[in-house]
Amino acid sequence: MAVAQLIVNIAISASQYCIVAIGFALLFLNVRFFQFSYAGLITVAAYSAFCVSTSGHNTHLTLLAPILSTIVLGLFLYATVFRPLRRRQATSLALLLASLGVYICIQNTISLLFGSSTRTVTSQVISQGMPLWGARVTLVQVLTMLVSLTLSMLATLFIKRTRTGLFMRALASDAHLADTCGIDLQRLMFWAYTISAFVAAIGGILLALDLNVTPTMGLNIFMSAVLLVVAAGSQNIPGIAAGAFLVAVAQHLAAWFLGSEWQETVVFLMLVAFLFVRPSGFHKTIYKSIRA
Amino acid sequence: MEYYLHIVIVIGIYSILGSSLNLTLGYTGLLSVSHAAFYGIGAYTTALMTQELHLPFVVILLCVMAFSGLLSIIVGVSSLRIRDDYFVIASFAFQVIAFGLFYNLVSFTGGPMGLRGIPRPNIFGWTVNSHWEYLLLVVVLASMVLWACHRIAHSPFGRVLTAIREDETFARAAGKNVSAYKLLIFMISAAMASVAGVIYAQYISFVDPTSFTVMESIFIISIVIIGGAGSFWGPVVGAVVLVTLPEILRFIGMPSSVAANIRQILYGGLLVAFMMLRPQGLMGKYAFGKGGTTK
Numbered sequence: 268m269a270v271a272q273l274i275v276n277i278a279i280s281a282s283q284y285c286i287v288a289i290g291f292a293l294l295f296l297n298v299r300f301f302q303f304s305y306a307g308l309i310t311v312a313a314y315s316a317f318c319v320s321t322s323g324h325n326t327h328l329t330l331l332a333p334i335l336s337t338i339v340l341g342l343f344l345y346a347t348v349f350r351p352l353r354r355r356q357a358t359s360l361a362l363l364l365a366s367l368g369v370y371i372c373i374q375n376t377i378s379l380l381f382g383s384s385t386r387t388v389t390s391q392v393i394s395q396g397m398p399l400w401g402a403r404v405t406l407v408q409v410l411t412m413l414v415s416l417t418l419s420m421l422a423t424l425f426i427k428r429t430r431t432g433l434f435m436r437a438l439a440s441d442a443h444l445a446d447t448c449g450i451d452l453q454r455l456m457f458w459a460y461t462i463s464a465f466v467a468a469i470g471g472i473l474l475a476l477d478l479n480v481t482p483t484m485g486l487n488i489f490m491s492a493v494l495l496v497v498a499a500g501s502q503n504i505p506g507i508a509a510g511a512f513l514v515a516v517a518q519h520l521a522a523w524f525l526g527s528e529w530q531e532t533v534v535f536l537m538l539v540a541f542l543f544v545r546p547s548g549f550h551k552t553i554y555k556s557i558r559a
Numbered sequence: 560m561e562y563y564l565h566i567v568i569v570i571g572i573y574s575i576l577g578s579s580l581n582l583t584l585g586y587t588g589l590l591s592v593s594h595a596a597f598y599g600i601g602a603y604t605t606a607l608m609t610q611e612l613h614l615p616f617v618v619i620l621l622c623v624m625a626f627s628g629l630l631s632i633i634v635g636v637s638s639l640r641i642r643d644d645y646f647v648i649a650s651f652a653f654q655v656i657a658f659g660l661f662y663n664l665v666s667f668t669g670g671p672m673g674l675r676g677i678p679r680p681n682i683f684g685w686t687v688n689s690h691w692e693y694l695l696l697v698v699v700l701a702s703m704v705l706w707a708c709h710r711i712a713h714s715p716f717g718r719v720l721t722a723i724r725e726d727e728t729f730a731r732a733a734g735k736n737v738s739a740y741k742l743l744i745f746m747i748s749a750a751m752a753s754v755a756g757v758i759y760a761q762y763i764s765f766v767d768p769t770s771f772t773v774m775e776s777i778f779i780i781s782i783v784i785i786g787g788a789g790s791f792w793g794p795v796v797g798a799v800v801l802v803t804l805p806e807i808l809r810f811i812g813m814p815s816s817v818a819a820n821i822r823q824i825l826y827g828g829l830l831v832a833f834m835m836l837r838p839q840g841l842m843g844k845y846a847f848g849k850g851g852t853t854k
């Protein structure tokens with residue numbers, strides 16, 4: 268019974284990490300810096316879902332409003348902060364710092380509006396558990412797993428098979444060369460920000476429906492996304508999915524043996540271990556700029 | 560009156576933190592998000608040493624600096640292996656791990672409850688008690704830290720650090736042991752940060768993990784960036800601005816329930832604005848992250 272539940276819980280956590288990491292991977296592939304404001308987008312999506320669920324409108328709106336607001340916010344940030352910075356040829360460190368500032372603003376605005384304590388999303392229909400091989404799963408959790416599988420496949424197809432995906436890979440391997448060859452970088456950035464905001468919104472909504480919402484929820488899951496993208500590489504979606512599973516296993520085992528308070532520390536220990544032992548991750552493309 | 564003294568003392572503490580971070584961030588160009596961890600290590604070590612061992616202030620200060628400097632080797636070594644953004648992420652992870660230890664090692668650190676009743680510092684028989692005496696202590700220690708930073712920045716050692724910031728390969732080609740320089744400046748910077756922790760712990764007489772979070776680290780970074788990275792007065796100016804601005808808001812009549820959030824929005828927003836409009840900060844020496852030179 269307990270073991271079945273543990274396995275189910277691992278699968279659910281892995282799916283959540285996977286969704287968030289895919290969005291971040293698509294963003295990172297293009298922008299090549301650790302954009303912390305992505306964590307803010309997840310939180311915004313989750314809180315918009317929370318708002319819609321408490322306002323008691325119908326369920327179609329529940330999905331649409333948070334997704335749209337998140338995409339609009341993502342594009343707004345791109346237009347007002349990140350594109351001007353990029354125009355000024357800011358280094359990735361400057362972009363990273365600016366995105367941290369943006370994240371802090373988003374997190375604290377949400378704290379101001381909703382309070383910093385945990386809020387519960389109430390939706391009776393989807394949070395009822397149903398039995399599955401001696402474990403209990405809710406509809407949202409099943410949905411999360413299905414969405415993560417679908418997204419993994421779609422993202423792989425997008426990167427490997429579409430023209431835009433090809434351009435993005437070109438940009439990732441050599442930005443100057445891609446620019447010289449006439450690839451429209453503005454258009455690519457627009458798509459990268461739109462798609463990643465969309466995926467962040469999906470991830471945020473699913474997180475909000477499964478767990479509760481807190482102003483710091485985005486940053487916590489963002490750091491595991493960073494770990495996955497560093498370890499697996501931003502073009503390697505199957506690697507990210509497999510990594511998500513490993514991280515979830517490590518977290519749940521840590522909670523099981525050490526206590527749940529160590530759950531988060533484990534992710535960061537893995538991140539440090541990775542950066543120490545294998546800064547280039549397990550992917551084949553080795554970026555020269557990683558190693559000092 | 561005590562309120563004003565308190566603000567000046569806090570500015571003094573943040574000047575120490577900012578100036579010490581400026582050694583790595585401003586002069587050497589290494590962005591580390593783990594400065595609050597060393598600040599916290601300083602504060603916690605002080606709390607434990609005063610409560611358990613009752614050692615004199617100067618002994619505690621030296622022990623804490625040595626301990627913090629030794630621990631910083633872990634972060635320093637990772638700066639040798641990985642560069643730029645990846646190092647930021649690694650130091651971010653160190654910061655969160657340190658917070659996790661402060662929070663979860665309940666038998667040592669008191670966990671979320673923190674450690675209470677840290678005794679007042681005793682310096683050769685002089686017990687520091689009133690706000691005025693604390694102010695004196697902070698000013699003396701901050702001046703010593705600032706003086707040390709000034710000496711380091713304007714020594715041949717400091718010029719090599721600037722060379723590493725501008726072009727690491729060139730510094731290496733000129734025969735400088737870049738790794739040793741980076742490690743050493745990390746240790747010095749962390750040791751100085753722990754001085755701020757020593758003062759803080761004994762001034763507030765209470766430490767808990769919430770004072771040493773990632774956000775605190777980013778706050779210290781904002782002090783350096785907004786004041787002006789790589790300039791001597793930059794972190795001091797940054798500390799004055801970022802500590803007094805929220806207090807002014809309180810004067811206007813901002814309720815204290817929202818003050819903490821407003822304070823963070825303020826420095827987050829300022830960080831973005833300065834990165835976009837004035838990356839060299841108020842004192843303008845080195846434009847942090849301006850394209851070209853560092854990559």
